[in-house]
Amino acid sequence: MNTPLPLDTPGNLFVVSAPSGAGKSSLVNALLELDAKLAASISHTTRAPRGQEQDGREYWFISREEFRAKIEHDDFLEWAEVVGNLYGTSKAGIEARLAHGEDVVLEIDFQGALQVKQMFPMATLIFILPPSWEELRLRLQRRGDTEPDVIERRMANARVEVAQAKHFDFVVVNALFETALFDLKAIVHAQRLKYAAQLRHRSAVFQALDLC
Numbered sequence: 001m002n003t004p005l006p007l008d009t010p011g012n013l014f015v016v017s018a019p020s021g022a023g024k025s026s027l028v029n030a031l032l033e034l035d036a037k038l039a040a041s042i043s044h045t046t047r048a049p050r051g052q053e054q055d056g057r058e059y060w061f062i063s064r065e066e067f068r069a070k071i072e073h074d075d076f077l078e079w080a081e082v083v084g085n086l087y088g089t090s091k092a093g094i095e096a097r098l099a100h101g102e103d104v105v106l107e108i109d110f111q112g113a114l115q116v117k118q119m120f121p122m123a124t125l126i127f128i129l130p131p132s133w134e135e136l137r138l139r140l141q142r143r144g145d146t147e148p149d150v151i152e153r154r155m156a157n158a159r160v161e162v163a164q165a166k167h168f169d170f171v172v173v174n175a176l177f178e179t180a181l182f183d184l185k186a187i188v189h190a191q192r193l194k195y196a197a198q199l200r201h202r203s204a205v206f207q208a209l210d211l212c
């Protein structure tokens with residue numbers, strides 16, 4: 001059972017999901033370079049490293065047994081199986097960062113995103129769409145680090161994922177990279193302002209109650 005996060009942390013939680021190859025890592029990495037207040041969370045996965053990926057940089061690469069043990073210990077904020085591999089977001093660090101007023105971004109699949117929203121309704125869920133199925137396939141192929149049969153499985157899974165976009169707070173189409181990045185920055189900015197105002201409202205209400 002996943003234990004919920006506190007509801008009124010001063011930090012903001014952003015969750016970015018997309019079908020594999022739509023460009024979410026590229027967009028989130030560009031956003032992280034521009035935004036010093038935003039930190040990424042490194043997920044655990046049972047899949048093998050791809051290309052130049054390094055343990056502790058893109059992911060923590062662990063065995064299925066280690067992953068199962070982490071589930072048993074309630075170490076994950078959320079976890080899911082995606083195209084045959086297990087992926088999970090470790091709770092350690094995220095709660096502390098949010099409590100200290102830092103903003104955290106998670107790059108996870110839709111199953112994980114929906115779990116996070118249930119436990120932490122203040123989380124902002126952003127879905128990145130590719131401009132077309134053809135372009136999605138081309139991006140997966142151009143990346144050159146994924147076997148052809150895996151590309152087919154990811155394309156099939158992409159249809160399931162895109163059908164979930166309606167449950168997200170925002171949808172961004174990643175056709176032109178700079179335009180999508182601009183949209184992402186605007187969403188983060190707007191949500192920060194909205195939640196800061198909500199926190200001020202709550203503390204003003206508590207003050208008013210004290211005066212009564």
Ligand SMILES: Nc1ncnc2c1ncn2[C@@H]1O[C@H](COP(=O)(O)OP(=O)(O)OP(=O)(O)O)[C@@H](O)[C@H]1O
Binds near residue numbers: 018026142175
């Ligand atoms: N707007 C864009 N136009 C053209 N190519 C793009 C665009 N955005 C990203 N790409 C390219 O598409 C490929 C896939 O991008 P990326 O690895 O960021 O996708 P992803 O959604 O994070 O995939 P995964 O979930 O598998 O990690 C990369 O080669 C990236 O450079």
Ligand SMILES: Nc1nc2c(ncn2[C@@H]2O[C@H](COP(=O)(O)O)[C@@H](O)[C@H]2O)c(=O)[nH]1
Binds near residue numbers: 017018044078089
């Ligand atoms: N539910 C979670 N999904 C995650 C997490 N980390 C990554 N992912 C998603 O898995 C797929 C495939 O990723 P890839 O790196 O193997 O291409 C992609 O949609 C990721 O967003 C996680 O911690 N939880």
